[in-house]
Amino acid sequence: MRLTVSALGVLLSLLLMAALDIGTAGKMPGAAGEAAAQAQCTRFAVIGDYGDAGQPEADVAALVKSWNPEFIITTGDNNYPSGAAETIDENIGQYYHEFISPYLGTYGEGADTNRFFPSLGNHDWQATDAQPYIDYFTLPHNERYYDFVWGPVHFFAVDSDRREPDDRTADSVQAEWIRERMLASTAPWQIVYMHHPPYTSSRRGSVETMQWPYKAWGADAVLAGHDHLYERLLVGNLLYLVNGAGGRALDRFADTPLRGSRVRFNDDHGALDVLACPEEITFEFVTREGIVIDSYTLSGEPVNLTLRQYLPLVP
Secondary structure (H helix, E strand, O other): OOOOHHHHHHHHHHHHHHHHHHHHHOOOOHHHHHHHHHHOOEEEEEEOOOOOOOHHHHHHHHHHHHOOOOEEEEOOOOOOOOOOHHHHHHHHHHHHHHHOOOOOOOOOOOOOOOOEEOOOOOOHHHOHHHHHHHHHOOOOOOOOOEEEEEOOEEEEEOOOOOOOOOOOOOOOHHHHHHHHHHHOOOOOEEEEEOOOOOOOOEOOOOOHHHOOOHHHHOOOEEEEOOOOOEEEEEEOOEEEEEEOOOOOOOOOEOOOOOOOEEEEEOOOOEEEEEEEOOOEEEEEEEEOOOOEEEEEEEEOOOOOEEEEOOOOOOO
16 A cells, blocks of 8 residues: 555555544543543641740641641641640640540540640750650650651651750751651652751741751751741751741841741741642642732652742731
8 A cells, every 4th residue: 555645654654643532541631641640649738836825826726727738747846935834725725626536635636646746845844754745645666756658748846945855967867767757758759847947037037957968868857946937948968947937936047048038937827738639739828817928839750849939028
């Protein structure tokens, strides 16, 4: 059979279209594929330095609940001023009891399965051995530092306080446990969170002791609090977020920011709204008024840092 140049072109086009159909069939294009991808995603909130019963904490809690997150993680200082048993339910359960299991407080029903994963802060440690915190929550491992997997994310809660019995240096028992668990992780994303920030442009300054080799161990992002503000930094090609504006009075930045600082905000309280999917994860810092201050997406592609940033004029 002889084909003209025109007929040959038509045939090749048909063959190419058929090949594309075969190639994309396994990816479930369209609504079905989008629904399947969405089912693998998880939405969670991050609050920090929040445990100070009052209007700012109430506003941030209402904001977080409006997102309907699957769970919440915290960057420490869950119970001001001194981590006492007498204040812990008022500071935490009053606002977040529906995420905690088992919940033994007095503010309502708890969760069927625990959906609240805090990290220890220095104010929590002001109580002897942080015992009220240990008694209030039921968490993995030794409850001071631990890990868990939810959806496409493997989380590593670090105890960054100097009173941690297993120490907090990069060669400590705690760090070795975190390192081994992270290196063995098969999750698409690894997120480390703690209280004291390894890097910050706040007036208190960076906590050098917590500058562990997270990226070498496989971390994709490091979240911290302690400073009552929001900051996004990129240090050594690793994302660092300082998120400590959950309820306590806000802090000030130093006059000169760190070189890696990209976004700084301390004009209002807020929280992080995070959507994690197998191929990308987006962090948005939102004020209690619902204003998106910063939106940042990490992608699993070779070029894995993309930015969507919204900076309203805030006086």
